[in-house]
Amino acid sequence: MKYTFFLFLLLANCTSTLEKDSTKNPSKIYTNSIITDNYELILPAAEQKGVLILFPGFPETPEKIKEEFKIIGPALNEGIAIVLMKFNRRLWLETEEKFRLTKIINDLFGLQNLSADKVYIGGFSSGGNISLLFANYLAQTQNLIQPKGVFVIDSPVDLLGLHEISKRNIVRNFSEISIQESKMLVQLFEDNFGKPTNGIESYESYAPYTHKTKNLNNLAHLKDLKIRLYTEPDIQWWQESRQNEWEDTNAFFIKNLSLELAKKYGDKVEYIATENRGYRANGQRHPHSWAIVEVDKLIDWIMID
Helix, strand or coil, X not given: CCCCCCCCCCCCCCCCCCCCCCCCCCCCCCCCEEECCCEEEECCCCCCCEEEEEECCCCCCXXXXXXXXXXXXXXXXXXXXXXXXXXXXXXXXXXHHHHHHHHHHHHHHHHXXXXXXXXXXXXXXXHHHHHHHHHHHHHHCCCCCCCCEEEEECCCCCHHHHHHHHHHHHHHCCCHHHHHHHHHHHHHHHHHHXXXXXXXXXXXHHCCCECCCCECHHHCCCCCCEEEEEECCCHHHHHHHHCXXXXXXXXXXXXXXXXXXXXXXXXXXXEEECCCCCECCCCCECCCCHHXXXXXXXXXXXXXX
């Protein structure tokens, strides 16, 4: 199964061409960076004590991550190397993509002589889906690189749910951003998975989680990992901006995913609901932002086993 790639506004959750970041300030350039076609690696000046692999949101690049997520400086100060992946425009992983990502990461650690003792994976929006699925795959295959933890930032973890929300958004006909991306999402899902009325098995096979059936098969190998699920459930913002209800938000599915994961993995699972932290780098209020994460607390979580 292959993606049909669209140059479209994916996820009301991501910055779009109609809601463009107006900041003119370039991201900080790090002299200790190694840039390849697949990633940007930023190394700490002192001893390397950990590795944080970050997957971008659907349209994002490493430059956008540096602009929106103020973790790099604090992480480097703690000896954490940062890997900014260039793997984007994905909501799920095909088998060959899992193979490819594994090779990229294994080669990275080998070529750069990185310690794999403390590896964490995380991502924003669609990048959180990839983080969960890839961490599970590494654990399942007992790859040499084994993450200690994985986190997501307001990710659309339920693909079937996202299809249903998109259909409702089209009927609402309220926000131009929402209408455009919802139409594209419906086409993307139905081109790849078919109409849910004909069966939801394909949706379940690729999604991190399916709320309707409580399906967690694609996260079945995370028992040894710490898991954090970040979201900012600002229902008022979503109602005013998109006419969305609680059941239409990423937060709804993330909350339910956290409950199901906690049944399997206990207190290793943390659901972190923030308030009034969601702002883009240009000052725009948006609960779907990298900024909902409290950087210092995330670094503590990484450093403390």
